[in-house]
Amino acid sequence: MTGSVILVGAGPGDPGLLTEKGRSALQNAEVVVFDRLVSPAILSLIPATAERIDVGKQASHHLVPQEQINRILLRKALEGKRVVRLKGGDPFLFGRGGEELELLQENGVPFEVVPGVTSALSVPAYAGIPVTHRDLCSSLHIITGHAKAGAQLKIDFDALRRTGGTLVFLMGVSTLPEICIGLLRAGMQKDMPAAVVESGTLPSQRKLVSTLAELPQAAADAKIKSPAIIIVGKVCALSDRFDWFENLPLKGRRVIVTRPADRNGTLCCSLRALGADVLEYPCIRTAPRDPAPELDAAIETLSAYHWLVFTSPAGPALFFRRLRASGKDARALAGLKLAAIGPKTAEALATFGLTADLVPAVYDSEHLAEAMAQVEGPVLLCRASSGSDVLPQIFTKNGVPFTDAPCYDTVYESPDPETAHVWLQTPVLVSFTSASTVRGFVNSLPGADLSNVTGCCIGRQTALEAEKHGIRVAVSKQATIESLIECIKEV
Ligand code: SAH
Numbered sequence: 359m360t361g362s363v364i365l366v367g368a369g370p371g372d373p374g375l376l377t378e379k380g381r382s383a384l385q386n387a388e389v390v391v392f393d394r395l396v397s398p399a400i401l402s403l404i405p406a407t408a409e410r411i412d413v414g415k416q417a418s419h420h421l422v423p424q425e426q427i428n429r430i431l432l433r434k435a436l437e438g439k440r441v442v443r444l445k446g447g448d449p450f451l452f453g454r455g456g457e458e459l460e461l462l463q464e465n466g467v468p469f470e471v472v473p474g475v476t477s478a479l480s481v482p483a484y485a486g487i488p489v490t491h492r493d494l495c496s497s498l499h500i501i502t503g504h505a506k507a508g509a510q511l512k513i514d515f516d517a518l519r520r521t522g523g524t525l526v527f528l529m530g531v532s533t534l535p536e537i538c539i540g541l542l543r544a545g546m547q548k549d550m551p552a553a554v555v556e557s558g559t560l561p562s563q564r565k566l567v568s569t570l571a572e573l574p575q576a577a578a579d580a581k582i583k584s585p586a587i588i589i590v591g592k593v594c595a596l597s598d599r600f601d602w603f604e605n606l607p608l609k610g611r612r613v614i615v616t617r618p619a620d621r622n623g624t625l626c627c628s629l630r631a632l633g634a635d636v637l638e639y640p641c642i643r644t645a646p647r648d649p650a651p652e653l654d655a656a657i658e659t660l661s662a663y664h665w666l667v668f669t670s671p672a673g674p675a676l677f678f679r680r681l682r683a684s685g686k687d688a689r690a691l692a693g694l695k696l697a698a699i700g701p702k703t704a705e706a707l708a709t710f711g712l713t714a715d716l717v718p719a720v721y722d723s724e725h726l727a728e729a730m731a732q733v734e735g736p737v738l739l740c741r742a743s744s745g746s747d748v749l750p751q752i753f754t755k756n757g758v759p760f761t762d763a764p765c766y767d768t769v770y771e772s773p774d775p776e777t778a779h780v781w782l783q784t785p786v787l788v789s790f791t792s793a794s795t796v797r798g799f800v801n802s803l804p805g806a807d808l809s810n811v812t813g814c815c816i817g818r819q820t821a822l823e824a825e826k827h828g829i830r831v832a833v834s835k836q837a838t839i840e841s842l843i844e845c846i847k848e849v
Pocket of ligand 1: 370371395446447448449450451452453475476477478481527528529530555556557558559560584585586587
């Protein structure tokens with residue numbers, strides 16, 4: 359059976375600017391063929407099971423010629439695969455999207471197009487430049503500044519000047535002097551405001567605002583490189599007043615996020631939205647136990663317990679997995695009281711139609727243990743095999759019988775130590791959401807100098823673990839992601 363190809367615009371770089379439709383196409387893809395301009399954060403959405411084909415093009419020397427890209431798309435679709443062709447910005451704006459569809463159409467391969475947020479509009483917006491403004495211009499023109507090797511630019515500068523509109527040039531870094539001279543010769547004023555924006559919408563975005571006459575020198579002095587867009591027009595003068603991006607609270611700060619990959623979405627998104635440069639560095643992963651002997655045995659005699667305790671949002675789903683494996687269902691929990699360490703864990707229980715009877719006022723194991731010190735046992739603790747001693751100790755001290763039933767193991771991983779090593783050379787914040795993320799982080803970087811690190815920790819236990827490894831810490835007021843983000847903003 360023939361597969362299909364979805365041409366997806368990935369947007370300009372900020373992963374938040376990928377459309378909903380683009381995201382779901384990516385998540386369902388079996389093959390993803392992508393370009394150089396697609397940012398790593400978006401590539402991280404590609405399912406692990408999907409084949410990735412990098413056809414990234416470097417300016418002037420194409421890594422994979424266009425005809426070959428067209429043939430790859432056709433071949434994979436004819437193999438029956440769901441193919442996503444992921445392109446920077448919008449696939450039809452200077453993206454050769456049309457060329458890629460021709461061969462598919464000729465061969466009867468079904469295709470769809472998911473438009474993307476183009477850099478031509480979004481990069482100016484992230485530089486505080488509205489591309490039109492009623493008082494300043496009445497049209498917008500998007501032009502390629504790319505000239506075929508050895509050839510002259512073919513741009514009608516006279517016509518462009520006469521429009522009086524805003525001009526946006528893509529692919530124009532190397533031809534910037536020619537573009538500016540062309541416009542000046544066509545009679546545009548020397549002091550017409552003009553700007554160049556490099557790596558727009560990304561944490562590394564750089565912006566230069568100058569005049570038409572002076573922009574080429576300013577860009578050369580600042581060593582502006584591709585990808586960058588050039589904007590010419592009076593609207594550029596608004597750039598400083600409207601620059602919201604430079605003023606975001608975490609602009610210029612680097613944060614390494616150590617949560618497991620399947621749980622880091624909210625934190626990474628929120629930090630990026632606040633302007634931070636985020637390195638997704640999942641250094642632990644939860645591996646469900648199958649079988650889970652202690653838990654499986656406890657499930658056989660579940661009605662003997664008074665309390666069932668969950669210390670992480672992963673717990674409830676894993677518990678129910680074992681419950682189903684033993685041939686039982688939710689009815690086996692009748693009469694049991696339920697405790698959750700915090701609101702996220704309580705939410706996880708709620709997805710199974712269950713309400714937690716106890717959530718401590720402060721979401722950590724000490725407060726959970728205190729709140730449970732006087733309960734009637736026996737208690738079944740459903741948690742990680744490497745869970746802290748705090749709960750068992752308090753139960754032992756108070757004579758509350760309990761069973762510690764590990765339902766998952768925490769496995770250490772080293773996602774990309776090379777980038778992490780580079781990031782450690784300058785001040786960097788590292789978010790720790792559990793003691794095991796601290797251990798995973800330290801494990802993944804043996805011998806590394808951690809003196810530039812400030813560990814932003816979700817609770818006291820986590821902070822204690824970080825301090826053990828000589829890491830300077832800041833602790834969030836509450837053990838929630840929202841509070842951790844506040845803590846990161848305040849460091
Ligand atoms: N289809 C893309 C454009 C492809 S042409 C789109 O709609 O955005 C490639 C050019 O786009 C680059 O040379 C540069 O001029 C511009 N560009 C793409 N991403 C950019 C970014 N993040 N910052 C600045 N310019 C960018």
